[in-house]
Amino acid sequence: MKQAWPKRNQQPNKKQSKSVAQRDSLQVFCRLRPTNASETCIKVISDTVIQVTTPESYASARNVSVKQMQYTFQKVFDERSTQQQVFSEMALPLVDHLIHGRNGLLFTYGVTGSGKTYTMSGIPSDVGIMPRCLDILFNSIGSLQAKKFMFKPDKLNGFDVQTEAEALLDRQAEINSKSRPGLRRDKDLGSDPNLNHRTVDTTKIDGVDEDNAYAVFITYIEIYNNYVYDLLGEFSDGDSRSKVSLLKLIREDAAHNMYIHGVNEVEVKSPEEAFELYHKAQKRRRIAPTMSNAESSRGHSVFTIRLVQAPLDIQGDQIIQDRKMIGISQLSLVDLAGAERTSRTQNEGQRLKETGKINNSLMTLRKCLDTLRENQLTGNCSKIPPYRESRLTQLFKNYFEGEGYVRMIICVNPAAEDYSETLHVMNFSEVSQEVQVTAPTPMKPVLDNRFTPGRRKANQIFRKALKEIEDNGSTDSAHIPIDVGLVYSLGPAFPPMELLDPNDDQIIKNLARFLEARANRRAELMADIAERCANFRVQLLDVEKDRVLKDQENLSLKAMLDQNKKKMRSIETKTVDDDSKICNLQRELEDYTSKYKAVKEKLNEAEMKLQQLEEEKMRDKQRYNNKVATKTKELSREFELKMREEKELIEQNLRDKERRMKIARRALAPGESISSSSSTDNHHGVTTRSRRRSAESTISSDSDAKVPRLETKKEGPKTFVAVSSIRGHRRSRSMSHDQWLHHQPPTPVKLGTVFQPIMKKRKSVTKLTDVKDVTDSKTNKYCLVAQNQDTDGELETHLYKGDVVPTAVGGAQVILTDVETLKITSPVTSPVKKRVAAYNAAISKPKDVESRCQTAIEGHCKRFRR
Ligand SMILES: Nc1ncnc2c1ncn2[C@@H]1O[C@H](COP(=O)(O)OP(=O)(O)OP(=O)(O)O)[C@@H](O)[C@H]1O
Numbered sequence: 001m002k003q004a005w006p007k008r009n010q011q012p013n014k015k016q017s018k019s020v021a022q023r024d025s026l027q028v029f030c031r032l033r034p035t036n037a038s039e040t041c042i043k044v045i046s047d048t049v050i051q052v053t054t055p056e057s058y059a060s061a062r063n064v065s066v067k068q069m070q071y072t073f074q075k076v077f078d079e080r081s082t083q084q085q086v087f088s089e090m091a092l093p094l095v096d097h098l099i100h101g102r103n104g105l106l107f108t109y110g111v112t113g114s115g116k117t118y119t120m121s122g123i124p125s126d127v128g129i130m131p132r133c134l135d136i137l138f139n140s141i142g143s144l145q146a147k148k149f150m151f152k153p154d155k156l157n158g159f160d161v162q163t164e165a166e167a168l169l170d171r172q173a174e175i176n177s178k179s180r181p182g183l184r185r186d187k188d189l190g191s192d193p194n195l196n197h198r199t200v201d202t203t204k205i206d207g208v209d210e211d212n213a214y215a216v217f218i219t220y221i222e223i224y225n226n227y228v229y230d231l232l233g234e235f236s237d238g239d240s241r242s243k244v245s246l247l248k249l250i251r252e253d254a255a256h257n258m259y260i261h262g263v264n265e266v267e268v269k270s271p272e273e274a275f276e277l278y279h280k281a282q283k284r285r286r287i288a289p290t291m292s293n294a295e296s297s298r299g300h301s302v303f304t305i306r307l308v309q310a311p312l313d314i315q316g317d318q319i320i321q322d323r324k325m326i327g328i329s330q331l332s333l334v335d336l337a338g339a340e341r342t343s344r345t346q347n348e349g350q351r352l353k354e355t356g357k358i359n360n361s362l363m364t365l366r367k368c369l370d371t372l373r374e375n376q377l378t379g380n381c382s383k384i385p386p387y388r389e390s391r392l393t394q395l396f397k398n399y400f401e402g403e404g405y406v407r408m409i410i411c412v413n414p415a416a417e418d419y420s421e422t423l424h425v426m427n428f429s430e431v432s433q434e435v436q437v438t439a440p441t442p443m444k445p446v447l448d449n450r451f452t453p454g455r456r457k458a459n460q461i462f463r464k465a466l467k468e469i470e471d472n473g474s475t476d477s478a479h480i481p482i483d484v485g486l487v488y489s490l491g492p493a494f495p496p497m498e499l500l501d502p503n504d505d506q507i508i509k510n511l512a513r514f515l516e517a518r519a520n521r522r523a524e525l526m527a528d529i530a531e532r533c534a535n536f537r538v539q540l541l542d543v544e545k546d547r548v549l550k551d552q553e554n555l556s557l558k559a560m561l562d563q564n565k566k567k568m569r570s571i572e573t574k575t576v577d578d579d580s581k582i583c584n585l586q587r588e589l590e591d592y593t594s595k596y597k598a599v600k601e602k603l604n605e606a607e608m609k610l611q612q613l614e615e616e617k618m619r620d621k622q623r624y625n626n627k628v629a630t631k632t633k634e635l636s637r638e639f640e641l642k643m644r645e646e647k648e649l650i651e652q653n654l655r656d657k658e659r660r661m662k663i664a665r666r667a668l669a670p671g672e673s674i675s676s677s678s679s680t681d682n683h684h685g686v687t688t689r690s691r692r693r694s695a696e697s698t699i700s701s702d703s704d705a706k707v708p709r710l711e712t713k714k715e716g717p718k719t720f721v722a723v724s725s726i727r728g729h730r731r732s733r734s735m736s737h738d739q740w741l742h743h744q745p746p747t748p749v750k751l752g753t754v755f756q757p758i759m760k761k762r763k764s765v766t767k768l769t770d771v772k773d774v775t776d777s778k779t780n781k782y783c784l785v786a787q788n789q790d791t792d793g794e795l796e797t798h799l800y801k802g803d804v805v806p807t808a809v810g811g812a813q814v815i816l817t818d819v820e821t822l823k824i825t826s827p828v829t830s831p832v833k834k835r836v837a838a839y840n841a842a843i844s845k846p847k848d849v850e851s852r853c854q855t856a857i858e859g860h861c862k863r864f865r866r
Helices: 014-019 056-062 083-090 092-099 116-120 129-144 164-177 193-197 271-282 349-378 391-395 397-401 416-434 455-472 505-668 672-683 726-737 831-843 849-865
Strands: 023-025 027-032 042-044 049-053 068-072 075-077 104-110 151-153 159-161 212-224 227-230 247-252 258-261 266-268 300-311 327-335 405-412 436-438 687-691 696-700 710-712 719-721 739-743 761-765 781-789 795-806 812-823
Touching: 027 083, 027 416, 049 416, 056 416, 068 416, 075 083, 083 092, 083 129, 083 405, 092 104, 092 129, 092 300, 092 327, 092 405, 104 116, 104 416, 116 129, 116 327, 116 405, 129 212, 129 271, 129 300, 129 327, 151 212, 212 271, 212 349, 212 391, 227 391, 247 391, 247 505, 258 391, 266 271, 349 391, 349 397, 349 416, 391 397, 405 416
Parallel strands: 027 075, 027 405, 104 327, 104 405, 696 719, 739 761, 739 781
Antiparallel strands: 023 436, 042 049, 049 068, 151 159, 212 227, 212 266, 212 300, 227 247, 247 258, 300 327, 687 696, 710 719, 781 795, 795 812
16 A cells, blocks of 8 residues: 555754755635625735725724734635636645645635635535535546445555455445445435536546546534544444544554544545535534634544556456555645634533634644744744644644645635735734645556556456457458367258259269368367366366365465454444543543642632742841840830839949948947947847938847847937847857857858957867867857848848857757847838849748739739830
């Protein structure tokens, strides 16, 4: 089998492109349809140029200026152009190419209702491009057609050549089934009543190779909602006529040509046969009324004519039984669904979905052409056209990339209301015209001069001559070397046997000679016939043997064939199942993809919101930090001020205290008794309290609460002198002789008290590590000094005093007898002190529940405030 498609071309580099056959621009034609509209926007300038003008109504409604744009085409057909003219200019050359083994693609493009279907199919009284193509094809190859079923589609985009006998069987099967392969005689697929009244194009193309046998196959598919439906397909058994069974997939064959897998290719022997099928299939197309067109195509339809040709053998009689010798060319006629604006058509529901799919596929077509043009302009083929985005472009990928004549007719409705869509179409046409497709090289003559041309004609003459010989034994054809065999005749007629004279022996002799000759002749013929019979018997035996062998062989082959058929059927069923599964999966994939997109969009939105929130949070944090910083500054300034105030106050108090102390000393100077008493008290470690502001001094002993007090009242500042305890007073007498063990902290704070403890003889230690310090016979007194803060935050010094008593075993024991406390307090409680006091009170353990609670509350409050 030989495909007209070349092997898929790699993207050519510059060097290659020179060697590549010449490239032609995609040829774009324009056809204006007649309109009754009051306002139009298109004017034909010449037979190649049109001018598009912004309609007044459009300009005023949108407040834009009126523009005039000119577009050039290969040829412009105005409103008066006939179908015949359009066909002759546009499509006739493609039919010529088809017959000479070159592929072609012709598609109509335009806004909905612009006349695409009219141009492609026409009406019965004035048929369009497609019927004319068929007419001319059959006019040209009519008598050169092979018998039906000599070529059989192999379902993989190729053809097989069958023997006469196989073709005969298939023909008989067709007659028996009384159905045409490809389409049942369903009651819903009635013949078109207008078929008989159609116009017939009688043009004929010259130069058809008469030594080839031809067969025409047609397929008709629709790409609807981006799915491929076989309009000539049969509903599969058990299928409730759902269109799913007509669903097909696009595949790539071994030579990388795109084709529709499993599509029903029907062999037709006349244009009428093709039209009948076409009109029946037309009823399966999705056509619906819209605002713009009462019969709007809702999908792209593709009518493909495949011409299969193969050479005749040397006798010019039979087709050569070799599939490699088959040549296939095809012409695809595409009626695209119209581009439409949803806002204008006001489509809803299913119509809206269809519109979306139509516009998407047209958009993909535009994108592909754009990319091809860009690649050709830049000279590098880095960008890959998105063919796979749409079934339409996927199917015709080979035309744009490989070899094939591509022609497009832009259909335009000049009515002003189509203006904006028309502009889009015009822009698309401009891009398309810049795209170049490789001009296809004609199909190589498959025979390559192996056989003499004119074989068919010679064979016809020979047959005619033979017939004449058989009919009348004409001598005119005697020169033709034909083995007619031995003539079975016993010789000439009997000689005259009328006996006129009884003595006439001559007659008898003649008769005897004649009979002898006849007998000889008879014997000769008998021998010949016997020999022939013997030969025939031998041949017959041979044939019989051969037949028996062949029968056996046939049986085994039949069995094999049955098996293979079964396998094929199961594979086909599996393939169909797989196809439908793939379709379902593709649908699911589309659903999931759209869901995924929606979720992704939501996620993006949420992420954006989150980001906004984060930014707001950061701003708030910044604001808060600024506030905290200013507040901290304010507070520290306030605190410093207060500290300074406090400091000044304390200094003032100290100065007051000193002043008062001076006054107190002056006041004490005249009375020695008080002084001595006081000094004695001091000697006993009596607590001294200074009241800085009131200038009153209270001296009391903490050692014994029951100790009576002596108060000395004087004029001016009051002085209270606490009397020492009885024990202290008693011991004081021997105080000067006592040997003290003075146990003090390693770094004692200097006592700021007026009265100081007196320990004339003493040994000071910071740690009691040596036993001798206590057991020393001289030591009889012990004093432990402990310093800490009181609840007001003032330094408090405790002197724990005791006697060192020797024990019976030679050791010593200390019996604590007094605790003296020395501390200085302020008569006025400062705020700082108050806070310290509250804090200390809070951390010190209160004795009873009531005060504990109080402290807890106050303490917390204070601490919290701090
Ligand atoms: N050149 C023409 N001469 C006469 N009538 C025409 C011509 N072109 C289109 N029409 C008529 O205009 C109407 C719409 O045309 P048609 O159905 O071919 O449009 P369309 O482009 O195929 O629309 P859609 O894309 O919706 O299928 C039809 O009634 C058709 O007969």
